[in-house]
Amino acid sequence: MxxxxxxxxxxxxxxxxxxxxxxxxxxxxxxxxxxxxxxxxxxxxxxxxxxxxxxxxxxxxxxxxxxxxxxxxxxxxxxxxxxxxxxxxxxxxxxxxxxxxxxxxxxxxxxxxxxxxxxxxxxxxxxxxxxxxxxxxxxxxxxxxxxxVDSEHSAIFQCLQGNSIESVNKIILTASGGPFRGKTKKDLINITPEQAIKHPNWNMGKKISIDSSTLLNKGLEVIEAHWLFGLDYKDIEVVIHPESVIHSMVEYKDGSIIAQLSSADMILPIQYALNYPKREKSLINKLDFYKINKLTFEKPDMINFRGFKLSYDAGIEGGIMPTILNAANEEAVELFLQKKIKYLKIIDIIEECMNKFENENNIELELILNTEKIVRKFIQDKYNF
The missing domain is CATH 3.40.50.720 (NAD(P)-binding Rossmann-like Domain)
Incomplete structure (x- = not known):
């Protein structure tokens, strides 16, 4: 037990x-x-x-x-x-x-x-x-x-079982593209919170649904993958996969790619984490390959969805910058959900904070917590009218 x-x-x-x-x-x-x-x-x-x-x-x-x-x-x-x-x-x-x-x-x-x-x-x-x-x-x-427990990181974790991290060439995080895949900035000007939280494949909370729609969530997952698996950012790739059947992949040095596939259901990674290292009887609907018409893949759109690039850049810069990015995003998303700012302003606020606050590299818990407070206060004072 x-x-x-x-x-x-x-x-x-x-x-x-x-x-x-x-x-x-x-x-x-x-x-x-x-x-x-x-x-x-x-x-x-x-x-x-x-x-x-x-x-x-x-x-x-x-x-x-x-x-x-x-x-x-x-x-x-x-x-x-x-x-x-x-x-x-x-x-x-x-x-x-x-x-x-x-x-x-x-x-x-x-x-x-x-x-x-x-x-x-x-x-x-x-x-x-x-x-x-x-x-x-x-x-x-x-x-x-x-x-x-995140589906992508669970997928990578499963694909690594029985292999050493030294044999890995790169990991490939998949992303659905969110509800606005293929949209331009012009299309996104008047997006409402109700539209942004309607994810096409996953049933998630409001905040993470917004993050998925801006693709910032995928950048956060890149940073998370960097720490979980100890890989350099150049060895972490993101591919848009609208069907959400492949949850992520690992490419090994010999050219082999191992992928984890399942229906889009968070029950599986939760069950796997709780039972690890054992696998137990399925609690989800199993894939029927006869019903899967296609699997498609695209490059992330970093022009219309700048949040992904900003989060990737923050991870590469390191230090306290990911905290600045994350605190700004949490505050901006809340303002958007309260309909105090427009959808595109979320990313503008994040970029503003990343430019305003200087990075520090000697990371300690107190610095992280203080930085979060400072960034949040700046946004609240400026935008919370």
Whole structure:
């Protein structure tokens, strides 16, 4: 039996992780989870999975959950605020922490979980984008497995099994192209949040759906892949693959290419991470090759989708620049979702911040967290009217 904490249990990846736990209840037990404001999902999760602990970030929701559990005489420990994320990440009885919380808020509890010797099922790409150097060093020091849950990184991880990284020529990350593939800047001027979150292949949360539409998400995944697999940026390639059947590939030095294929369903990488190194009975719809008409591939459009190039450039520059990029993106996306800025302004704000703030190369956790605050405050002061 593996005992599990989920950071961000009410989001897309979190709810699908709960589905895996439910379907494989003989192997997994939910010990703790965190959530923000989704009161009903929090209560439903407590009632169905009966965890020992819950961390609720939002104060008002925390009070409602605490009151409900007291009235119903439910025996559960309830923690409030960001500090609760760390508390449930370092519990002695927990074996693996699923980090599916969105944004940089996942960095600190993930680091603390690693230091406590917990394996990490990583679905929070911002953790490695901003703190990859620190996180991977700590994981190596504490002999902790970092098991990728993003479909692309899980695919690469699977394609590498049985082979050494030294035998790799390059890795190839696939991307669907998002809902606006083939569009020009002129086409994107009046895009609404409702249009941008409609991903053609994947069911994801709002923030990551926006990132996918701008292709910035793929650049973040390049940075994440750099830290996960220890490859130079020149050895990480991105190809647009609209069908989302091939989730990523590894090209070896002898010219062989190994690809991981499956239906577009996050259940598979979640199940693989939780069961690693074993493979268990499928929980997803299997591919039917007789129904696949074609597999197509294109180069990324870096002219109309500058976000991809900016994120790639930030990764290559290194230092604190990926944190500047990520903080600017998180803030700009939120402004767009609130309809305070236009769609194309997201990337303009990111570029503005990358030009405004100087890079620093001596990365420490305090520098990362302070940089995030400074960048966010700059954007809020200038654009949050």
């Amino acid at each position: 593996k005992y599990i904490t989920i950071l961000g249990a009410t989001g897309s990846v979190g709810t699908q992780t709960l589905e895996v736990i439910k379907k494989e209840s003989e192997k997994f037990k939910l010990i703790a989870f965190s959530a923000n404001k989704n009161y009903q999902r929090i209560i439903n999760t407590i009632k169905e999975f009966k965890p020992k602990y819950v961390a609720v970030v939002d104060k008002f929701t925390y009070e409602k959950v605490r009151e409900y559990c007291e009235m119903q005489n439910i025996d559960i420990n309830i923690f409030e605020g960001i500090e609760g994320l760390t508390t449930i990440s370092i519990l002695p009885e927990v074996d693996i922490v699923v980090t599916s919380i969105v944004g940089m808020v996942g960095l600190v509890p993930t680091l603390n979980a690693i230091k406590a010797g917990k394996d990490i099922a990583l679905a929070n790409k911002e953790t490695l984008v901003t703190g990859g150097e620190i996180v991977m060093k700590e994981a190596q020091k504490h002999k902790v497995n970092i098991l990728p």
